[in-house]
Amino acid sequence: MSMTIESSRFGTLHFEDEAVIEFPLGLIGLGGTHYGLIDRNPNSGFLWLHCLDDPTLALPVVDPRLFFPSFSLQLGAEDCELVGVEDPMSAALFVTVRARPRPEEITVNLRAPIVVWEGRGHQLLNSAPNAELQAPLFAMVGEGAQPVVDAA
Amino acid sequence: MLILTRRPGERVVIGDDVLVTVMEISGQTVRLGIAAPGGVPIFREEIWLAVKEENRAAAQADAGALPEGTTSPAASDAAGEGAQRPS
Numbered sequence: 495m496s497m498t499i500e501s502s503r504f505g506t507l508h509f510e511d512e513a514v515i516e517f518p519l520g521l522i523g524l525g526g527t528h529y530g531l532i533d534r535n536p537n538s539g540f541l542w543l544h545c546l547d548d549p550t551l552a553l554p555v556v557d558p559r560l561f562f563p564s565f566s567l568q569l570g571a572e573d574c575e576l577v578g579v580e581d582p583m584s585a586a587l588f589v590t591v592r593a594r595p596r597p598e599e600i601t602v603n604l605r606a607p608i609v610v611w612e613g614r615g616h617q618l619l620n621s622a623p624n625a626e627l628q629a630p631l632f633a634m635v636g637e638g639a640q641p642v643v644d645a646a
Numbered sequence: 647m648l649i650l651t652r653r654p655g656e657r658v659v660i661g662d663d664v665l666v667t668v669m670e671i672s673g674q675t676v677r678l679g680i681a682a683p684g685g686v687p688i689f690r691e692e693i694w695l696a697v698k699e700e701n702r703a704a705a706q707a708d709a710g711a712l713p714e715g716t717t718s719p720a721a722s723d724a725a726g727e728g729a730q731r732p733s
Contacts, residue, residue, distance in 0.1 A: 503709040519687055523698025524705065540712045553704040554712055576684055590704040593711035600713075603704075606697040617701075619693065627696055 497530075502550040504532065504542075514546060515615045522606060522617050526551055529615065543588065543608070555588035558604055561631055567607060568622040577618070579611045586610040592628065601628035 497509045509530040517527050526545035532552075533541050539560050545551035558565040567582050579585050588608040592601045604625040608617045650658060658666045664686065667679040680688055689697075 519685065521701050522687075522689075522694065524701050534709070535712070535714055538712065538714050551705055553701065554707050555704075572684065590701055591707070591712070592700060592703045593707040597713045603697065603700040605693075606700070617697070619689070619697075627700060 497528075497546050499544075499546055499549050501544060501552065503552055504534070504544070507532065507544065509546065512613070514613070515610055516613060517615045517617075519616060521553075521608070524551065524553075531555075540591065541588070543590075554591040554593060555608065556591055556602060556631070557587055558589045558602065558607060559587065561602070562604065562629070564624070565604065566622040566624070567609075567620050568625075569609075569618055569620070573616070573618045577609050577611050577614075577616055579609070582609055582611075591631065597632050598630065600631045602631050603627055604629045 496511055497514060499507050499509075501507050507530070513530050515529050515531070517529055520526055524545075526547040528546040529543050530546055531541050532544050539556050541555050542552045543555045567587065569577070569582050574580065574582060577585065586609075588610070589602040589604055590606075590608070592603070594600050604622075605620055605627040606617050607620055607625075608615055652658065652668045654668050654671055656668055660666065663683050665681040667681075669677040669679045671677075682688060
């Protein structure tokens with residue numbers, strides 16, 4: 495069984511069963527227990543985590559490892575158990591993006607990353623010391639905004 | 647709001663499976679121990695509020711709100727196998 499939704503942002507979206515991510519606890523403060531990832535602009539690094547229960551709910555996300563090579567994730571033992579992964583860095587990781595008009599003002603939430611493992615997603619608190627709630631996604635280089643470091 | 651008075655070592659039970667224990671009181675600080683089933687999220691309020699605000703702010707973004715083509719080709723692999731791409 496697959497799912498088709500009428501997204502308020504993107505029109506008709508179709509998700510195969512295996513592309514549906516279950517969020518048993520939803521995202522913190524937001525509803526929805528089923529989401530899908532959309533790649534509207536390949537090579538940009540930005541994805542959209544789209545709620546399948548609410549056609550108006552979608553959040554831009556990035557894999558923090560692409561923009562922050564030193565990104566680390568420290569989860570409590572109970573959270574690791576909840577996710578079901580021994581090494582959380584081996585899971586798919588995403589952080590929410592707070593879009594702003596100027597690229598250098600765009601921030602991401604490294605404090606509460608989304609860990610996706612075996613079709614299930616959880617937004618968890620990262621206790622790593624450098625996990626900022628609003629980490630600038632781009633560093634200023636000269637006149638233009640550039641990625642902090644390109645992913646290897 | 648239910649208001650209870652408890653001493654160190656005493657507990658409050660919420661439902662059948664959430665136990666809150668007053669561990670220690672020191673000046674203006676109270677240490678609580680919380681036992682809840684796996685999967686029940688427990689947060690300090692200020693962190694929960696801050697993350698909720700970040701999530702809500704992120705969800706305000708329009709479809710065209712993000713810069714284009716800002717990263718290396720490695721970014722294209724970020725989506726994993728499940729991501730839907732424009733045809």
